Amino acid sequence: MDTIKPGQKARVLEVQGGWGLRQKLSELGIFPEQIVTIATTSLWRGPVLVEVNSNEVALGRGVARKVVVEVVS
């Protein structure tokens, strides 16, 4: 997810990493099959802002990298 450009939509394929991260992101609506929009990215490998179900969630770059997504048009 950390390589997606702002404004693009993507489908979540998998959340890599342990049980904790998977559960935490799932609570915020980021789980497989969910469509998300990247709202903003930031400089110097800073966090990304993800829009999911008309709600925004900020993810640190390291966290975002663990979310595998595919771009949908």
Add this chain to the structure above:
Amino acid sequence: MIIAMAGQPNSGKSTLFNQVAGYKTVTSNFPGKTVKYTKTTVRFSGEVMEIVDLPGTYSLTSFDLAEVEARKYLLKKEADVVVNVVDASLLSRSLELTIQITELDVPMVLCLNMMDEAERKGIHIDTGLLEDILGMPVVPAVAVKGKGIREVFQAAIETAQTREKPKKIEYSRDIEEVVQTLERKLEEESHKLKIPSRLLSLKLLENDHYFLRYVTTPQVLEMIKEYQGKLEDRHGKPSDVVISSERHAQAMNIFEQAATVTEPEISMRDRLDDVLMHKYLGYISLGVILYVFFNVVFGAGQIVESYILDLFESVIPHLSLYLGGISLKLVEGLIEGFAGGVGIVLPYLVPFLIGLAILEDIGYLPRIAFLMDTFLHRIGLHGKAIIPVILGYGCTVPAVMATRILESDRDRFITAAISTMIPCAARTTIILGLVAFFISANAALVVYIFNLAVIVVLGLILSRFMPEITPGLILEMPSYHVPSVRSVLLKTWLRVREFIYIAWPFLIGGSILLSFMNYVGLDSYVNTILSPLTLLLGLPTAVGVTLVFGILKKELSLVMLMQALGTSRLLEVLTTTQILTFTVFVIFYIPCVATLGVLAREFGAKRMGYITVMTTGVAVLLALLVRVGGMIL
């Protein structure tokens, strides 16, 4: 009757709570500001109720200390009814927690808060239908505007009396089969642990570490593994993903039945983030906002300070006409202490707290966390750590408490350690009252920047000593809200009241005590003991005693300084270097007693000791640096 309010972070539990409790807990627009639960007793249509405001939690699986607190309370099942407060504009996601609370098998009421926001987002909810599906009263509300409050508590009382429990939410057949078989097998365990068997089975299938710790018999653990395996084989996914996906699906299903979604209204508020969260513009706006913020606070404070101090200064000479000896000394002490409160602390504290309250209620704090994340990563923390740091500019005690929003213990400790060195309102009054007032406003700004630089360096050093990887930022961005004047003023009052009731008596008492010590000559002993330090820093020995008082309350140092040196026109007795040295030392050395107390409670006496030693060491070193710097220039 006990009514517990549970819900996801930032759903408005505290706002609802305050509507009935009077203003008891601080509300803000950022997820996770309630870190401990607050109780209140109120009388409502003839019933005496105890209302408990729990910290927000996304689910019954918890990650940070605040969430653990909420879950622990809910599992105790003390409450006669649980009011599940949800942000109606996030209904589908919020229902996932609702489903889990129904599994606790307690009487429930659903409060659909922020209905206006939901309508704005184009979400129209049929409350009657939702009531039928869930089998519990559903009450719409707009807590900030006081709408629906009475109805929520009315419904809560009725439900507590009938003890009617919500409907069970059925999962898909194949999952339900596994869950129910396990439920039967866990009956004995469930009875022993006093956790409803359905909740226990689901949590164990989800591999929840907290619930797994309760299970001690190896056979049962073996059995749980077997059932987890069944789910994994059937769905080809880890068992926790199977259960959480099912919960998403059920929540979505209920949402789709009970709500219709139309196009959201696009308002100015949605466009705001295009600037405030922008790659470059975001930082420029942050700079401008903070610049304006501090200028207004400084400006407002300075105008008031000089007037009030002059007023008191002119009173003192007249006193000797009426009083003499010890009584004159004591009254002088009383007046100086009183003047310190109204003249030095309040002029800066009040505008600062109003400004902070406005930024909080708008919802800007989480945005700062987002913008600062990349920098904080460089010192081994993540964005959320900025929230305790910002609160630290108000008071260190809530800042240390706020570290509970961080997930890892290491992050909490480092953040708490650096938060204690942030100039709180008390120390701000010292910077403003000494540096800005006697030297210049720009010099005060330099002190702040110097302070930040030191904190960054210390953060780096602490991270080196505790080289653990920070879990990374995961933070919800709440929508912007227009702050209500009432909420801002009440919150400011709540915080100022702390000062008036707790700190001010200290100031006055300390000031009288110092007068007394001075009269009997006791202060010179203290000064002699501390003279190695004051000599090292090149300060007058009379300053020694003020530093001791400063540990009680930081602003005491300033009031005491004027007392000890016998004038509020400090430039007559101190050089600018001495003023700077004193200020720098006071900013960094030993945190005040209240902070030491909260540190000991949150981190233990040993780690409180580390912070004390570290801050004092840093203070001596930096004050020396200022002294040497002053000599060279």
